[in-house]
Amino acid sequence: MFYREAGQFKTSYAADMAVFPLRQDRVGIAVIIAAALALSFANDFIVQAVLIPFLVFSLAAIGLNILTGYAGLLSLGTGAFMGVGAYACYKLTTAFPGVNILVWILVSGLFSAAVGTLFGLPSLRIKGFYLAVATLAAQFFLQWCFNRVPWLFNYNVSGAIEAPLRTLFGVPIVGPAAQPQTRYLVLLGLVILLTWVASNLVHGRIGRAWMAVRDMDIAAELMGIKLLPTKLLAFAVSSYFCGVAGAAMVFLWYGSAEYTVFDINQSFSVLFMVIIGGLGSLIGSFFGAAFISILPTVLKFGLPALGVPIEAATAEHLTAILVGALIILFLIIEPHGLARLWQIGKQKLRVWPFPY
Amino acid sequence: MTFRTISLLAGAALLAGAAAPALAQDQLYVPMNTYRTGPFAGSGVHVADGMRDYITLLNERDGGIGGVKINYEECETGYDTKKSVECYELQKSKGSIIYSPWSTGATLAAIPRAAADKIPILSMAYGLSASADGNVFPWVFNPPDTYWDGASVFIKHVAEKEGGLDKLKGKKIGLIHLDAPFGKEPIPLLEKLAKEYGFELKLYPIAAQDMQNQGSVWLNIRRDRTDWLYNQGWGTMNPTAVKEAIKAGFPTTKLVGVWWAGSDDDARAGGAQGKGYKALSFNLAGTDFPVIKEIQKHVVDKGLSKAPKEKVGEMLYNRGVYNAMLIAEAIRNAQGISGKKIVTGEDVRAGLEALNITEARLKELGMEGFASTVKVTCEDHNGHHKLFVAEWDGTKWTKGSDWTDPMKDVVRPLLVQDAKEYAEKNTGWPKRAESCAKQS
Numbered sequence: 001m002f003y004r005e006a007g008q009f010k011t012s013y014a015a016d017m018a019v020f021p022l023r024q025d026r027v028g029i030a031v032i033i034a035a036a037l038a039l040s041f042a043n044d045f046i047v048q049a050v051l052i053p054f055l056v057f058s059l060a061a062i063g064l065n066i067l068t069g070y071a072g073l074l075s076l077g078t079g080a081f082m083g084v085g086a087y088a089c090y091k092l093t094t095a096f097p098g099v100n101i102l103v104w105i106l107v108s109g110l111f112s113a114a115v116g117t118l119f120g121l122p123s124l125r126i127k128g129f130y131l132a133v134a135t136l137a138a139q140f141f142l143q144w145c146f147n148r149v150p151w152l153f154n155y156n157v158s159g160a161i162e163a164p165l166r167t168l169f170g171v172p173i174v175g176p177a178a179q180p181q182t183r184y185l186v187l188l189g190l191v192i193l194l195t196w197v198a199s200n201l202v203h204g205r206i207g208r209a210w211m212a213v214r215d216m217d218i219a220a221e222l223m224g225i226k227l228l229p230t231k232l233l234a235f236a237v238s239s240y241f242c243g244v245a246g247a248a249m250v251f252l253w254y255g256s257a258e259y260t261v262f263d264i265n266q267s268f269s270v271l272f273m274v275i276i277g278g279l280g281s282l283i284g285s286f287f288g289a290a291f292i293s294i295l296p297t298v299l300k301f302g303l304p305a306l307g308v309p310i311e312a313a314t315a316e317h318l319t320a321i322l323v324g325a326l327i328i329l330f331l332i333i334e335p336h337g338l339a340r341l342w343q344i345g346k347q348k349l350r351v352w353p354f355p356y
Numbered sequence: 357m358t359f360r361t362i363s364l365l366a367g368a369a370l371l372a373g374a375a376a377p378a379l380a381q382d383q384l385y386v387p388m389n390t391y392r393t394g395p396f397a398g399s400g401v402h403v404a405d406g407m408r409d410y411i412t413l414l415n416e417r418d419g420g421i422g423g424v425k426i427n428y429e430e431c432e433t434g435y436d437t438k439k440s441v442e443c444y445e446l447q448k449s450k451g452s453i454i455y456s457p458w459s460t461g462a463t464l465a466a467i468p469r470a471a472a473d474k475i476p477i478l479s480m481a482y483g484l485s486a487s488a489d490g491n492v493f494p495w496v497f498n499p500p501d502t503y504w505d506g507a508s509v510f511i512k513h514v515a516e517k518e519g520g521l522d523k524l525k526g527k528k529i530g531l532i533h534l535d536a537p538f539g540k541e542p543i544p545l546l547e548k549l550a551k552e553y554g555f556e557l558k559l560y561p562i563a564a565q566d567m568q569n570q571g572s573v574w575l576n577i578r579r580d581r582t583d584w585l586y587n588q589g590w591g592t593m594n595p596t597a598v599k600e601a602i603k604a605g606f607p608t609t610k611l612v613g614v615w616w617a618g619s620d621d622d623a624r625a626g627g628a629q630g631k632g633y634k635a636l637s638f639n640l641a642g643t644d645f646p647v648i649k650e651i652q653k654h655v656v657d658k659g660l661s662k663a664p665k666e667k668v669g670e671m672l673y674n675r676g677v678y679n680a681m682l683i684a685e686a687i688r689n690a691q692g693i694s695g696k697k698i699v700t701g702e703d704v705r706a707g708l709e710a711l712n713i714t715e716a717r718l719k720e721l722g723m724e725g726f727a728s729t730v731k732v733t734c735e736d737h738n739g740h741h742k743l744f745v746a747e748w749d750g751t752k753w754t755k756g757s758d759w760t761d762p763m764k765d766v767v768r769p770l771l772v773q774d775a776k777e778y779a780e781k782n783t784g785w786p787k788r789a790e791s792c793a794k795q796s
Binding site: 043044045048049053094097147148154156157158159160162163164165175176177180253254255256257258259260261263264297300301311312313315316317320 | 390392393429430431432434437438441442445446448449460461464465467468469471472484485486535536537540564565774777778781782783784
């Protein structure tokens with residue numbers, strides 16, 4: 001009823017090619033951003049245990065989605081690339097404490113991008129599962145480095161990296177003194193900025209080149225797309241996003257991290273987010289992150305909080321069962337992920353009440 | 357549209373739910389991180405049962421601590437850092453007065469927060485060893501011992517069996533350890549002692565993903581003809597090590613585990629040949645102590661325990677009881693110092709700092725002979741207390757040695773040095789502002 005394009009005329013090519021051609025979509029985005037800003041007034045628990053993880057994982061999922069969803073290259077090294085970002089940011093901010101931490105969080109992604117490009121080199125020769133195994137090597141090698149190269153954690157006695165106190169305009173944004181709400185707002189700014197960048201990338205020439213390579217690389221090559229630079233660029237951009245997500249994870253969320261945080265399980269959980277959210281869709285990355293990161297938390301703490309008398313361990317078991325069942329259910333209903341469901345829903349609304 | 361509505365509803369429900377239980381202000385809210393699920397549940401369940409049963413005993417028999425009921429709540433972490441951070445936040449929002457991280461990762465994540473959130477951390481003989489320095493870490497406590505104390509007691513034990521510290525010269529002593537910060541912790545101390553006493557230190561790291569795949573490491577141990585082995589392992593690494601030792605023909609009597617490598621199930625994995633396996637401990641196993649008898653009477657027999665009857669009194673169960681006792685004693689102290697019934701995190705910090713569990717107090721608690729005395733001071737948040745070597749007799753843990761003092765004179769300066777470094781590397785680390793707490 002409200003969601004339709006009747007009466008909205010496109011008078012320029014730019015309007016026709018817009019990412020959000022409908023006014024309702026643009027209003028919706030504005031409402032979501034306003035709601036996200038308003039949520040910064042939520043209590044510490046909601047912000048720290050629900051919203052911040054959601055944003056961090058969204059960023060990581062966007063990163064992997066660029067590689068797997070848009071360029072069609074499977075990677076199991078996401079956790080390690082996040083780790084590169086985190087350790088790079090730690091080294092940078094301890095070596096140059098005078099530079100603002102936000103700069104370092106964004107710059108640390110470049111280190112991750114470089115490492116990602118290096119491990120992306122085999123992608124020209126090997127594809128599919130074999131490439132996944134090559135990235136698995138990156139995962140194990142980098143994780144070994146985080147554990148075994150003490151220079152990376154400044155020879156800390158704890159063997160972990162710790163977020164020192166850092167401020168922005170005099171307000172602490174990193175370190176134990178930073179309020180969760182402040183960290184959330186900083187992270188939200190980062191995610192909005194980087195999502196905008198990603199959206200422009202995937203909707204432009206580069207994104208189309210990635211998709212062409214994904215759909216059929218020989219055809220893409222014949223059309224004049226150089227495979228090596230395109231694939232390596234996908235690795236670089238993807239690792240950049242993952243690196244920033246990793247730096248944000250340690251500096252804006254955990255506050256400290258051992259190398260085990262960036263293990264293979266982390267890679268898998270981001271991969272599941274991308275698959276369940278929807279390959280080749282930015283909004284799908286957010287859906288997937290919400291599904292894998294928020295849902296278990298809500299189930300685990302929500303049920304006892306609502307007065308359902310279950311033990312902590314039972315809640316955990318129940319959560320695992322429910323999330324597993326939901327994953328199967330969603331994949332049966334819509335193998336293309338939550339993003340596709342969202343799209344179908346929008347399409348249905350557009351023609352409602354006269355479906356054809 | 358629908359998805360958004362559902363998520364909004366769920367969010368609203370959570371908001372309402374999280375705010376509600378903070379109202380119960382006539383009880384002491386003592387939350388506990390547990391891991392009854394996940395890869396380490398095999399150990400976590402017994403520890404969690406022990407802690408829960410001791411607190412239940414206090415509630416059932418004494419009506420809580422100082423007449424105030426304890427609102428005990430478990431939070432399931434699965435030994436996962438992300439879930440532990442969630443638990444910390446939830447517990448903080450409900451007004452927790454003490455934090456028990458129960459994993460190294462969770463402890464490291466919480467240490468910088470403790471001073472800001474005013475919630476003391478009790479990481480009983482785990483976590484960051486350097487946090488034993490109360491001048492740098494006023495909010496963190498890790499009694500009764502650090503991993504370095506453990507390693508030094510192991511060396512003392514070897515010396516005793518070999519006939520004196522001077523007999524260590526030329527011996528090969530190995531450290532089989534989890535290749536993670538926790539496992540690597542004893543290395544600097546053992547290196548120092550190796551130089552001092554002239555033994556050769558051999559390192560056998562085991563990667564976390566290879567915990568159950570140790571064959572090649574044991575080949576090396578055989579080739580090196582290592583005389584003694586110290587096992588700084590966790591989870592499935594321990595029973596595997598015991599099994600592999602038997603397979604490789606390494607005498608189990610010369611394999612000594614740290615206290616986390618001393619669960620009944622670890623030793624049981626060796627079967628009949630596992631007899632003689634040793635592990636350090638700061639609490640005894642068995643049910644022959646008044647406190648365990650009381651738990652059986654007031655908790656287990658009334659059906660209030662989750663533990664299977666035969667597990668009550670096992671090593672890790674009793675360690676859980678010990679940990680809960682430290683918490684209860686700290687709260688009792690806090691009540692004494694502050695004069696309040698309902699204490700805050702700051703009061704409990706003071707209570708932990710003034711912790712002094714004497715022989716007389718142990719007897720009152722029904723723990724005579726169960727554990728050694730514990731004394732925490734403002735500078736020393738650990739105490740470096742006596743340990744003993746527990747020995748597996750094929751069916752249960754027995755006391756294999758006398759209570760032994762760790763080499764405090766070696767351990768302490770290293771710790772203080774590490775603590776100083778930690779504070780220097782974390783710019784903005786707060787100087788200790790908390791006044792020194794004294795027993796009232």
